[in-house]
Amino acid sequence: MLSFCLLLAAIADRGLAAPFTAANAAWNVNLETAHVPEKYYGDWPGHEYHPSPPDWRALTIYQLLTDRFADGDPSNNELHAGGFDVRDMAFRHGGDFVGLMHKLPYIKGLGCDAIWISPIFQNGFNKYHQYAMQDLTLVDKRLGTLEELRNLTTAAHKLGMYVIIDVVMNHMDNLFFFEDHEHSSAPFRMHEDGGLREYKVVPRLSEEEMFDTPAGKQPYIDFWYNNTWDPDAQYAGPVYGQWGEAAYDGGHGTYDGSDFHHNGDLQDFYKPFEIHFGKIYGVMDDLRLEHQRVQDKYIAMTKALIASADVDGFRVDTPMQVPLPFFKKWAPAMRDFAKSLGKERFGMFGEFYVTPARYSTMTGRGKDLTMWDNDRFIEGPATLKGGIVYSYYWYTFSAMVHNMSGLSDGLPLAYKTEANMLDLYDPMSGRQEYAMWNF
Numbered sequence: 001m002l003s004f005c006l007l008l009a010a011i012a013d014r015g016l017a018a019p020f021t022a023a024n025a026a027w028n029v030n031l032e033t034a035h036v037p038e039k040y041y042g043d044w045p046g047h048e049y050h051p052s053p054p055d056w057r058a059l060t061i062y063q064l065l066t067d068r069f070a071d072g073d074p075s076n077n078e079l080h081a082g083g084f085d086v087r088d089m090a091f092r093h094g095g096d097f098v099g100l101m102h103k104l105p106y107i108k109g110l111g112c113d114a115i116w117i118s119p120i121f122q123n124g125f126n127k128y129h130q131y132a133m134q135d136l137t138l139v140d141k142r143l144g145t146l147e148e149l150r151n152l153t154t155a156a157h158k159l160g161m162y163v164i165i166d167v168v169m170n171h172m173d174n175l176f177f178f179e180d181h182e183h184s185s186a187p188f189r190m191h192e193d194g195g196l197r198e199y200k201v202v203p204r205l206s207e208e209e210m211f212d213t214p215a216g217k218q219p220y221i222d223f224w225y226n227n228t229w230d231p232d233a234q235y236a237g238p239v240y241g242q243w244g245e246a247a248y249d250g251g252h253g254t255y256d257g258s259d260f261h262h263n264g265d266l267q268d269f270y271k272p273f274e275i276h277f278g279k280i281y282g283v284m285d286d287l288r289l290e291h292q293r294v295q296d297k298y299i300a301m302t303k304a305l306i307a308s309a310d311v312d313g314f315r316v317d318t319p320m321q322v323p324l325p326f327f328k329k330w331a332p333a334m335r336d337f338a339k340s341l342g343k344e345r346f347g348m349f350g351e352f353y354v355t356p357a358r359y360s361t362m363t364g365r366g367k368d369l370t371m372w373d374n375d376r377f378i379e380g381p382a383t384l385k386g387g388i389v390y391s392y393y394w395y396t397f398s399a400m401v402h403n404m405s406g407l408s409d410g411l412p413l414a415y416k417t418e419a420n421m422l423d424l425y426d427p428m429s430g431r432q433e434y435a436m437w438n439f
Helices: 004-012 097-109 146-158 270-277 292-309 324-340 356-362 390-401 405-418
Strands: 059-062 114-117 160-165 176-178 201-203 211-213 216-218 312-315 346-352 386-389
Touching: 097 114, 097 146, 114 356, 146 160, 146 292, 146 356, 160 292, 160 346, 160 356, 270 386, 346 356, 356 405, 390 405
Parallel strands: 059 114, 114 160, 160 312, 312 346, 346 386
Antiparallel strands: 176 201, 211 216
16 A cells, blocks of 8 residues: 555646646746756846855855755645654655745854755655656745746845755656666666667656657656667767766667667776766666767756856765766856856755766866876866865864775875866866865
8 A cells, every 4th residue: 555655646736847837837937938958047037136245165054855944834734745743754754935034134144155955846756865766847846936946036135145955867766667677777888789788768657657759758858768779879978987087979779869878777986988987876867968969958957057046156976976978068058158147156066975086077177097297188178176175074074974094195185186186277267276075
């Protein structure tokens, strides 16, 4: 009975999704009525957009999971998909934009200049963390409406604060399984080798539960799978490994018409193609971000978020699993669009839970391992400004909590090493700026 109830909760309200309709207007950052995701756009009529901070490095930023922070409107706690239970730490607790807005003076009083909040778009049952999105233009009803999100950013700006939203592009929810592997792990495959071809994907939902789209019945309304094999297709590159090494696709054959990767599960984080094309933890559908079709959709949707909600920056989830060609297109598109709204220094920071050699490829213009200690850079524009470096946290935490004072030397040593590995040039300021974060 429980599994049946969870399924009903997961498919509830699935008709209220992008493109823009009267029924979803209260939650939709997109105003385009045609079902053409790459043409989605946002707007905030009559609104004067808040300028960027002079220097992001000067700010103290307060991170929070919105669901876990403050419940300002209990009426939305079970408004979509279910999973609310304050008695259980693994379920939703009801935090929302209204509650967070009322707590902004408290956060400001702590000396913080900005908030970094968890992802905001529609998730399924429970998913209090919000990192398994089913839609990339609809605000999750359990967090509030678009108007309430606007009230939050407006209130923050009036206090002299900035709002960073966590964005996820690498993956979505878990609405597919790989053929013959519904309940088992699917070993990674690329192209066709020894008679083993990349997998067809199978929706977990029945046809009645799926959306009508220009690509037929689909589990996701704006990103579409396609099980047609293209024997001549290749993956755009390069992608980069943990040591900063470039990898280029030398084979042929893939499901190029699909917006998702069909390669199987991510099991080895040190194999360049697997970390970029594999399904993370085997439970999150991996978007084909190296493909221009998918890039165009995601760029349109994140522009719509900036325009509709006046956010000041993005924290980028799992960038080490995102092919660099995506960032080379998406990052300058975000900077240019935000600048057109008066945001001269829109913030973009990555989750750098990865080696310095790897995050050096996606900081600024990027450097691979052949470019350290010289003035050569990866071709193309600058990508991420910097990132949250998890090893920095370990240095400071261990030094203070475990009385391991020697680890406090890790920070200056890291800076000395990274100074020769990173491109620190900021195209928005024209300066060399070291912008790595620590918790």
